[in-house]
Amino acid sequence: MNDGPYTIAQLTDDAIGLLDALKIEKVHFMGLSIGGMIGQQLGACYPERILSLSLCNTASEMPPRSLWEERFEIARAQGIAGLVDGTIKR
Known part of the structure; x- marks a missing residue:
């Protein structure tokens, strides 16, 4: 376990790990603020896992x-x- 600070790449990999653990193949992902940053990384690095992205108030x-x-x-x-x-x- 890392005490942080965490990178967006680490949080993105954690999201994929959660999907894998739950046996969820593809998702409609909605992210707010830092969640939107994670969503951007998901779309860029794991496009095959994303059905759609809704990103709000993010950078x-x-x-x-x-x-x-x-x-x-x-x-x-x-x-x-x-x-x-x-x-x-x-």
């Missing part, structure tokens, strides 16, 4: 970690609920 590259530090602290202190207002405003 094609990860911004610098420093831009995420404040969100990490909020999530640690307040959980995901603490991120809702800022996410909706963005």
Whole structure:
């Protein structure tokens, strides 16, 4: 087990591992934010496993970690609920 930070490639391989474990051959994949980044990698590296992609509020590259530090602290202190207002405003 890796303590992180994780790469998009690792998260993508984890998604494929989950599909394999569940014996799911192909999927309609929907990804939001980092999930959209994973979806892009799935489509690029595993097109035979993807029926369709719906990608929302995502980017094609990860911004610098420093831009995420404040969100990490909020999530640690307040959980995901603490991120809702800022996410909706963005």
